[in-house]
Amino acid sequence: MELLSVIRRWHHRDRIPIRGIERRTGLSRNTIRKYLRSDAVEVRFKVPERPSHLDPFADKISEWLRVEAGKGRKGRRTVRRIHADLVALGYGGSYARVAAFVRRWQARREMAQRTTGRGVFVPLAFQPGEAFQFDWSEDWATVGGKRLKLQAAHTKLSHSRAFVIRAYKLQTHEMPFDALAEAFRVLGGVPRRGIFDNMRTAVDRVGTGKVRQVNARFQAMASHYLFEPTFCSPASGWEKGQVEKNVQDARRQIWQVMPPSAACPPSTPGWRPAASSAGASCPTGFCRAASPRCTPWSRRA
Secondary structure, eight states, X not given: OHHHHHHHIIIIISOOOHHHHHHHHOOOHHHHHHHHHHTOSSOOOOOOXXXXXXXXXXXXXXXXXXXXXXXXXXXXXXXXXXXXXXXXXXXXXXXXXXHHHHHHHHHHHHHHHHHHSTTOOXXXXXXXXXXXXXXXXXXXXXXXXXXXXXXXXXXXXXXXXXXXXXXXXXXXXXXHHHHHHHHHHHHTSOOSEEEEOOOTTTEEEEOSTTOEEEOHHHHHHHHHHTOEEEEOOTTOGGGGHHHHHHHHHHHHHTSOOOOOOSSSOOOSTTOOOOBOXXXXXXXXXXXXXXXXXXXXXXXXX
C-alpha cells in the first residue's frame, strides 16, 4: 500500500513518467499502468481458495466453540486442548491453522453480537410519519378533594414532537389500547412504526437482543392499526428519549399544584405563610419557606 501511494505521488504530483517509475521501483510498466488506471488507493491481491486439512473438521470445531462459548471462562477448553482433540480424531495439520480458525470464528461471533444484540444503535432522526414513541408515567392529582395516583400514557410523534397525554387509574390492556386509539385520532393518522419499552401489556417474554414474544392482544391491536411495534433493549431508555423527556416536561409544566386564591385558601397540609425577600408580607401568603421568591403553587418540602 505504501509503494502504491509513492507511485501515485510520483506520477500525478511530480509528473515522473512511467519509464522513470519503472527504473526506481523495478516494477514492469504494465503493472504500473494497471495501478494508475484503476485509481486504486491500495494494492489488493487475489488469494485463491486453497484446500486445508482442517476443512473436514470445520463443522466439528464450530460446534465445539458454540458449546464452549456458553461455559464459564475457567471451564472452557483452550485452543491447545481443541487441537489435541482434533489430532485424536485424525487431524494432521498444525496448531497454527486451528488457532487461526478459532480467531476467525470468534471475530464473526463478536460481529454478529454487535449487529443483533446490545450493540445495535437506534436512529434518532426520523422522517415525517415514520415513528411514534409511547411510555407510561405515574403522577398525582387531586380529584374531588382526594389525592389520587394516576397512570399517564404519553404518545409522541418522533418527527414533529407533537404529543398526547391521557390519564388512567390502571395500566391494564384496555388502557394503552384506548390511549393509542385516542392519540391516533387527535394526531390525525398512524405512523408506520411504534417504539415501546418492554411493558407487560405488550411483551410476554424478553429474549436475546431484540427478540420479543409479543402479547397476542397487543399484536392484534398493532395489526389493526397497521404499525410495526419495536421494543427497546432492557434498561435502555435513551432508545425512546423523546417520550422520556416528555414525561419530565409534563411533570414540570402540567402536573402542578393549583395556585391558591383569596376566595379559596389552600387546606393541604404543608402550606404556611412566609415573608418575601424584602421582609414584607407575601401577597399570596403561601411561599416556600426555603425560597425568597413568591411561588404560590409550591408546597413546602
